[in-house]
Every structure is written in structure tokens, then in C-alpha cells.
Amino acid sequence: xxxxxxxxxxxxxxxxxxxxxxxxxxxxxxxxxxxxxxxxxxxxxxxxxxxxxxxxxxxxxxxxxxxxxxxxxxxxxxxxxxxxxxxxxxxxxxxxxxxxxxxxxxxxxxxxxxxxxxxxxxxxxxxxxxxxxxxxxxxxxxxxxxxxxxxxxxxxxxxxxxxxxxxxxxxxxxxxxxxxxxxxxxxxxxxxxxxxxxxxxxxxxxxxxxxxxxxxxxxxxxxxxxxxxxxxxxxxxxxxxxxxxxxxxxxxxxxxxxxxxxxxxxxxxxxxxxxxxxxxxxxxxxxxxxxxxxxxxxxxxxxxxxxxxxxxxxxxxxxxxxxxxxxxxxxxxxxxxxxxxxxxxxxxxxxxxxxxxxxxxxxxxxxxxxxxxxxxxxxxxxxxxxxxxxxxxxxxxxxxxxxxxxxxxxxxxxxxxxxxxxxxxxxxx
Amino acid sequence: xxxxxxxxxxxxxxxxxxxxxxxxxxxxxxxxxxxxxxxxxxxxxxxxxxxxxxxxxxxxxxxxxxxxxxxxxxxxxxxxxxxxxxxxxxxxxxxxxxxxxxxxxxxxxxxxxxxxxxxxxxxxxxxxxxxxxxxxxxxxxxxxxxxxxxxxxxxxxxxxxxxxxxxxxxxxxxxxxxxxxxxxxxxxxxxxxxxxxxxxxxxxxxxxxxxxxxxxxxxxxxxxxxxxxxxxxxxxxxxxxxxxxxxxxxxxxxxxxxxxxxxxxxxxxxxxxxxxxxxxxxxxxxxxxxxxxxxxxxxxxxxxxxxxxxxxxxxxxxxxxxxxxxxxxxxxxxxxxxxxxxxxxxxxxxxxxxxxxxxxxxxxxxxxxxxxxxxxxxxxxxxxxxxxxxxxxxxxxxxxxxxxxxxxxxxxxxxxxxxxxxxxxxxxx
Numbered sequence: 001x002x003x004x005x006x007x008x009x010x011x012x013x014x015x016x017x018x019x020x021x022x023x024x025x026x027x028x029x030x031x032x033x034x035x036x037x038x039x040x041x042x043x044x045x046x047x048x049x050x051x052x053x054x055x056x057x058x059x060x061x062x063x064x065x066x067x068x069x070x071x072x073x074x075x076x077x078x079x080x081x082x083x084x085x086x087x088x089x090x091x092x093x094x095x096x097x098x099x100x101x102x103x104x105x106x107x108x109x110x111x112x113x114x115x116x117x118x119x120x121x122x123x124x125x126x127x128x129x130x131x132x133x134x135x136x137x138x139x140x141x142x143x144x145x146x147x148x149x150x151x152x153x154x155x156x157x158x159x160x161x162x163x164x165x166x167x168x169x170x171x172x173x174x175x176x177x178x179x180x181x182x183x184x185x186x187x188x189x190x191x192x193x194x195x196x197x198x199x200x201x202x203x204x205x206x207x208x209x210x211x212x213x214x215x216x217x218x219x220x221x222x223x224x225x226x227x228x229x230x231x232x233x234x235x236x237x238x239x240x241x242x243x244x245x246x247x248x249x250x251x252x253x254x255x256x257x258x259x260x261x262x263x264x265x266x267x268x269x270x271x272x273x274x275x276x277x278x279x280x281x282x283x284x285x286x287x288x289x290x291x292x293x294x295x296x297x298x299x300x301x302x303x304x305x306x307x308x309x310x311x312x313x314x315x316x317x318x319x320x321x322x323x324x325x326x327x328x329x330x331x332x333x334x335x336x337x338x339x340x341x342x343x344x345x346x347x348x349x350x351x352x353x354x355x356x357x358x359x360x361x362x363x364x365x366x367x368x369x370x371x372x373x374x375x376x377x378x379x380x381x382x383x384x385x386x387x388x389x390x391x392x393x394x395x396x397x398x399x400x401x402x403x404x405x406x407x408x409x410x411x412x413x414x415x416x417x418x419x420x421x422x423x424x425x426x427x428x429x
Numbered sequence: 430x431x432x433x434x435x436x437x438x439x440x441x442x443x444x445x446x447x448x449x450x451x452x453x454x455x456x457x458x459x460x461x462x463x464x465x466x467x468x469x470x471x472x473x474x475x476x477x478x479x480x481x482x483x484x485x486x487x488x489x490x491x492x493x494x495x496x497x498x499x500x501x502x503x504x505x506x507x508x509x510x511x512x513x514x515x516x517x518x519x520x521x522x523x524x525x526x527x528x529x530x531x532x533x534x535x536x537x538x539x540x541x542x543x544x545x546x547x548x549x550x551x552x553x554x555x556x557x558x559x560x561x562x563x564x565x566x567x568x569x570x571x572x573x574x575x576x577x578x579x580x581x582x583x584x585x586x587x588x589x590x591x592x593x594x595x596x597x598x599x600x601x602x603x604x605x606x607x608x609x610x611x612x613x614x615x616x617x618x619x620x621x622x623x624x625x626x627x628x629x630x631x632x633x634x635x636x637x638x639x640x641x642x643x644x645x646x647x648x649x650x651x652x653x654x655x656x657x658x659x660x661x662x663x664x665x666x667x668x669x670x671x672x673x674x675x676x677x678x679x680x681x682x683x684x685x686x687x688x689x690x691x692x693x694x695x696x697x698x699x700x701x702x703x704x705x706x707x708x709x710x711x712x713x714x715x716x717x718x719x720x721x722x723x724x725x726x727x728x729x730x731x732x733x734x735x736x737x738x739x740x741x742x743x744x745x746x747x748x749x750x751x752x753x754x755x756x757x758x759x760x761x762x763x764x765x766x767x768x769x770x771x772x773x774x775x776x777x778x779x780x781x782x783x784x785x786x787x788x789x790x791x792x793x794x795x796x797x798x799x800x801x802x803x804x805x806x807x808x809x810x811x812x813x814x815x816x817x818x819x820x821x822x823x824x825x826x827x828x829x830x831x832x833x834x835x836x837x838x839x840x841x842x843x844x845x846x847x848x849x850x851x852x853x854x855x856x857x858x
Contacts, residue, residue: 158824
């Protein structure tokens with residue numbers, strides 16, 4: 001049987017891993033709302049009071065009793081006596097009686113007696129107004145009738161008391177933070193950051209600050225994955241670089257497992273180093289290795305395991321493979337642990353510049369550069385595709401293949417490649 | 430003349446503002462590479478040495494002299510004497526002579542004398558090998574010829590010495606941080622964060638921690654914009670809430686202008702409060718107001734100004750208007766100050782669920798919820814549109830209209846609306 005029929009596809013492999021994990025619900029972290037950008041709400045946020053808390057004008061104009069305007073027109077205006085101006089930030093000191101109106105600004109509190117607001121543009125002053133209004137000559141012409149409730153927002157019409165305004169699992173963006181402030185919720189509980197232990201292996205791998213001797217290369221994966229983890233709601237904890245010595249690696253992995261929520265081991269290049277990672281996962285705790293090898297390129301040697309309820313992931317040593325599979329597997333694990341509700345992945349539509357081959361049955365990911373208008377999106381289909389997607393071909397899949405790319409292009413396993421000119425979706429990285 | 434012919438569109442207004450601003454080149458900030466996620470490189474990064482620094486195998490197999498394999502086939506294999514194994518992380522202690530080969534792993538250093546690598550799958554051992562190889566019986570059958578250079582990456586083939594690997598203006602993502610590490614560049618200079626002073630105005634506005642009295646509302650804009658600024662490479666500095674008193678507002682704005690790179694004033698709801706902002710900008714410094722009123726909804730009252738070389742932006746008091754126009758104007762200003770190279774905006778394709786009206790000539794932005802598969806993108810057009818876009822209608826444009834939304838949908842000024850079923854592009858927020 002060909003190998004691609006025995007290996008799981010990335011989606012299947014990820015599902016299998018995520019099904020074995022539970023969110024970190026134990027110890028949510030209290031945090032000031034204005035420091036909570038990017039964090040995940042650990043509780044449903046309920047409105048402690050309605051919004052608005054008082055009936056408000058939604059336009060600039062005159063607060064009126066709607067029935068006083070019925071039948072008003074350009075040729076036969078209604079005449080209302082102007083009795084005052086609603087101050088911003090405090091309740092008006094007057095009520096609106098029959099035949100009366102008051103100047104009001106957007107957001108102003110509707111005076112008692114009034115039940116609608118006539119927009120300024122449908123009104124006219126009949127004469128110079130007195131300084132504080134209220135004199136008998138302060139008269140306003142109304143040229144258009146308003147219905148009861150028109151241009152008013154009632155108490156609780158935006159948000160009712162007790163309504164869930166931010167669900168548990170929501171990632172807090174600027175809008176959510178503003179919403180919390182609107183309700184006076186200046187702190188909340190968020191999921192604590194997921195701790196991800198990072199281990200590099202390989203006799204050839206050295207710290208980035210060191211000068212490589214012939215045959216040596218610097219550790220890249222700890223830092224690409226560390227940044228990805230930080231960006232995704234985790235905190236990366238580095239356990240260092242281990243040569244191809246099984247016991248030392250196993251000991252480091254056991255320490256990382258006891259101190260972290262997830263352990264990621266990037267394998268050395270040699271086949272024996274890769275096998276070592278699988279064996280470490282087997283010995284760390286049950287159930288051990290769930291997926292060994294995934295039907296994707298790059299990333300076939302990826303290993304997904306669970307030891308004592310925690311994800312342990314073995315990624316290939318190649319920097320591009322490690323980072324692409326970090327996006328595919330490590331980020332979703334963090335999101336699951338945080339209890340984050342699913343969110344759309346940022347993408348861009350583009351027209352492929354060249355033919356890209358792929359093996360049917362396997363999912364391929366290519367780093368691509370996007371060329372074209374990088375500004376704001378347009379609203380109609382004809383102008384949606386503002387980019388060309390140009391694959392970046394690199395002989396050794398050095399990390400600069402990804403650094404030169406704007407995103408990753410996926411070739412679906414059902415496809416036998418993509419043709420030049422095809423419209424593709426690029427996941428921004 | 431209708432107003433929409435006299436007001437600038439957002440793109441034109443933004444261009445006018447950005448043209449009057451220069452990047453903050455004066456004092457770039459030194460930073461450790463592994464802390465630089467999301468920062469903008471303030472200098473071109475050149476490779477201090479080539480990558481790779483030694484010729485490396487790109488596959489597992491045997492290092493050979495290519496000419497020794499010429500003519501090899503399944504029926505007539507070449508027989509090579511196995512003289513050793515290339516250790517990972519150090520140079521091999523042997524050279525490859527005629528008729529010889531050495532076991533090598535991906536990433537291993539090519540021994541002197543060898544000029545190609547035969548993949549393991551095209552080889553076979555003729556017998557049990559001796560422990561350290563090198564005995565006369567250690568023989569490998571080669572079933573396929575390799576060309577000179579095959580399965581080898583030469584010195585500098587990925588990156589040449591002196592090559593620009595990360596251009597000035599690049600935003601540092603996980604891939605860039607890994608690239609720096611690959612070259613041993615453990616620190617670099619990045620653009621310092623842009624300081625943005627935030628001022629709220631309006632007699633009705635109070636601090637979020639206070640309990641509103643009738644007629645009062647809590648400050649939302651300082652916090653939505655603060656989070657947006659933080660997310661975009663800026664640092665928000667709050668100057669507080671000012672009632673509709675001109676002199677106090679002007680004094681605060683002058684202080685903010687002297688201490689910050691950008692000043693953003695969100696106006697109170699009343700027309701007089703909005704006019705006050707324009708007047709403050711006029712008095713702060715030249716050239717003053719560049720754009721007063723923009724042909725967009727929400728956000729018509731937006732004011733763009735430059736005082737003494739610094740952007741001063743007046744945003745509408747309505748929380749949705751303020752945040753949408755923050756995305757449209759404040760973020761691009763920060764990006765310009767950082768000297769950030771343009772990057773594609775994250776978007777998602779979706780099918781619109783309802784008809785959306787708009788006024789021809791005006792650019793409209795709607796908050797939309799995306800409904801559908803929120804997982805990874807697909808590679809072919811037929812499966813690109815995985816979402817429905819459902820506009821969120823809110824009577825008073827409360828901030829929860831945006832908090833409930835996944836993104837913003839733009840209706841192009843040339844359009845007179847969008848039809849249900851149309852494919853649209855949604856900018857993620």
C-alpha cells in the first residue's frame with residue numbers, strides 16, 4: 001500500500017491530537033481590561049446594567065412629543081415652543097409639554113414628556129432666539145412628522161441587563177476592550193498563557209550566539225517557534241539543545257512535561273534523531289505517540305503525541321518544516337488549551353504566477369510572496385484579487401524561504417497541483 | 430454641489446495626510462532579536478557570512494564522486510567502498526577517493542573529494558557492515574547515477590555573504606526572527622514605538638471606573654484606540670477626558686503634541702464639540718487642518734491635520750466611527766512613522782447574506798459576522814468561499830456592534846450597494 005494511504009492528512013492528524021486535550025480551565029488569570037489585548041476571556045461577560053442607561057437622541061435636533069408633529073409638511077409646518085437645550089452629561093431640568101420642544105444633541109438624554117427627536121435639517125427657527133430660550137418668541141418650525149420613538153434609542157435597546165456581551169473563549173480585540181469599558185468592567189479573568197517547553201536536538205545544532213565550526217549550524221527552530229508561540233497566546237520556555245543522546249533528551253523532556261502544558265521537540269536532521277523523539281514520547285507517559293508521520297509537505301516526519309494529558313509534538317529539524325508545522329499543529333493546540341473560540345484565519349486572495357506540482361493525496365504548503373496592491377480591500381468580486389502569488393523556491397528550505405514570503409499557499413490533497421493563473425487563497429504568516 | 434463631491438474619499442484623505450509626514454528615523458532602538466516580534470527593522474540586515482557555510486547534504490544517503498556512479502543501473506550497479514560515516518556537527522576526518530563513499534545524513538558536511546550524494550533508497554549494502562566501516566568487505570551498491578552537485582547545497586547557495594536578508598522596514602515575524610538567529614544576529618535596531626497621545630472630549634464622558642449619572646456615558650474611545658495603537662506598533666499615552674472647554678482642551682493637546690508623535694482627539698457628540706477639535710488643530714501649529722470631513726460612513730466628521738510635522742487626528746465621538754476610522758487613519762500613520770513596508774491586510778472572502786444599500790460616491794464600512802468553517806484555507810477557487818458575511822445592524826452604533834463582528838466590509842464608493850449572494854472581502858479586525 002502506498003505510504004500516502006497509510007499516513008493521516010494534517011486535518012485528521014490535528015483532530016486526533018486535539019480530541020485528546022482539554023482546555024486549561026483550572027487557574028484563570030485576573031487582568032485589567034486595558035491590558036487584556038489578545039487574551040482569551042475565561043468567563044462569559046454579562047452586562048451589569050443596560051445600555052444605554054437612559055433614553056438618548058441618535059441625531060442632533062429637537063426633542064418633541066411625536067403627536068405634535070403629525071401632519072407637518074413644508075407647506076404646513078408645525079410650530080413648537082422651544083423651552084430649552086438638553087445639556088450634555090446631565091439630565092434636563094425640564095419636561096416637554098404639549099406644543100413644546102427642546103434642542104438636543106446626539107447622545108443627549110431625552111427629556112420627560114418627549115418621545116421622539118426631529119432632525120435639525122427638517123426644522124427652522126422662526127426668528128433670532130433668546131439667550132436661554134424659553135421666551136414666548138422662541139419658536140421652531142417643524143417640516144416633517146416623526147413617529148413615536150423615532151431618532152431615540154431606548155434604555156437597554158443596545159444591551160439588556162444580564163445579556164452575555166462577550167462569550168467565554170472570545171479573544172479580546174480593541175472592540176471587546178472598549179465594550180468592557182462601556183460597561184465599567186475594568187478587569188476580568190482571562191485564560192492564563194499556555195506554557196510551551198521547547199527542546200532542540202541534533203549534534204550539529206549550536207546556540208545562535210556561538211560561532212559555528214565546520215559542520216555546525218545555529219538553532220533556528222527554538223526562536224521561530226518561540227515567536228509563534230508568543231504570538232498565539234503561549235509563553236515559550238527554552239530547555240536548550242540536546243545532542244543525539246537518548247537519556248539526556250528524555251530527562252529534559254520529562255522536566256519540560258512536568259513544568260509546561262505542551263512540549264515541542266524539534267528533531268535533529270538524522271533519521272536516528274527523529275526516531276529518538278518518538279521513543280522519548282513513548283516513554284514519557286500514556287497514551288504516547290498518536291500520529292507518527294503526516295501526509296504533508298513539508299512536515300512528513302511530524303510526530304503528535306499525548307503524555308499524561310499534555311501534548312508532546314515532535315517537529316522536523318528543517319526550519320521551514322518546523323515553522324509550517326508549528327502553524328498547523330502547535331498553534332491549534334495552544335488555542336484549544338486557552339479555550340479560544342474559533343476565528344477566521346487571515347488570508348489573501350491571489351492569482352498564482354506559475355504551475356505548482358503536487359502529489360495527489362498529499363497536502364502541500366508553499367511559501368509565497370504576494371505582489372500587488374497591499375492596501376485596503378475592495379468590495380466587489382472583480383476587484384478582490386489584488387495580488388499575484390509567487391512561490392518561493394529554495395533548495396534547502398532555509399528559514400529565509402519563509403522570511404521572504406508573505407504567506408503559505410495550501411495545495412489540497414485532492415489536487416494534483418495548481419495551474420498558473422488559478423485564484424488561490426494565501427494564509428498570512 | 431452635493432457634499433459628496435466636495436469631501437475627499439478615505440484613500441485620498443489618507444494619502445494627503447501621509448504625504449505630510451516623515452518616518453521617525455532619529456532614534457532607532459537596539460533590541461534582542463528574540464524580543465523583536467512585531468517590531469519594524471530600522472536597518473537593512475546583511476548576511477555576515479554565507480549560508481550554508483560548508484557544503485551540506487540535502488538528503489540521507491552516501492557521499493560519492495559523481496563520476497563513479499555514471500552508468501549505474503538496477504541491472505548493472507556501481508560498487509563503492511564504504512569508508513566511514515560523516516558525523517553530524519563536525520567535519521569528516523576522511524576524504525573520498527575514487528571508488529569510495531561515506532554514509533551521510535541530511536545537513537551533514539560533504540567530505541573533501543565527494544561532489545554528490547546518492548539517496549539511500551537507490552543503494553543497497555552488499556553484506557553485514559563492519560562496526561566502524563572501512564573493512565574491505567564494506568561495500569555499497571549504487572543503482573542510479575548522480576550528477577555533479579546533486580543533493581548537495583553549496584556554500585552561499587541559500588544566502589551569499591553581504592546579501593540583504595531582511596530589508597529595512599520589514600516587520601519581524603517568527604520567520605524573520607529565525608533568520609536572524611541562523612546568521613548569529615542576536616540583536617538589531619528597530620524603529621522605536623510611535624507615541625500616540627489620546628484625548629477624549631465631551632461633557633457627558635466619564636472614566637470607565639466611575640458610575641455614570643443620568644446623561645453620562647463611560648469613555649470607550651481612549652481604550653479601543655489605545656488597544657489598536659498597541660497592536661499596530663505604537664504606545665498609547667492617555668491625556669484624559671476634557672469637557673467642552675476650549676482652552677483646557679487646547680492646553681492638553683499642546684502638551685500631547687510636545688510629548689508624542691501623533692495626537693488623536695475623539696470629539697464629543699455635539700456639533701460644537703466637533704468644531705472645537707478643528708479649531709484646536711488650527712491653533713496648535715502649521716499647516717493645521719488638511720482634511721475636514723471625509724466621504725465615508727461611519728466617519729464623516731473625521732478631521733486630519735498636521736501641526737509642526739506631527740499628525741493630529743480628530744475622530745468622531747461615536748465608538749464605532751472612532752474605531753473604524755482608527756483602522757483607516759491612525760494605523761497607517763503609525764506604519765508610516767515606523768517606516769514599515771506595506772503588508773497585505775488580513776482578509777477573508779465571504780458570501781453576503783443580505784442586500785446592503787449605500788450612497789454612490791461614498792465609501793461605506795459595515796461590521797460583519799463571518800459564519801462558517803473557521804479553519805484552514807483551501808487551495809482552489811471552488812472552495813475558497815467558506816464563509817457567509819452577515820452584517821451587524823445596531824441602532825446606535827454601540828461598540829458591541831464591532832465586538833460582535835469578525836471584520837469590516839467595505840462598499841466601494843462607485844457602488845450603489847451590494848446584493849445578497851455577492852462575494853465580498855472582509856477585513857479582519
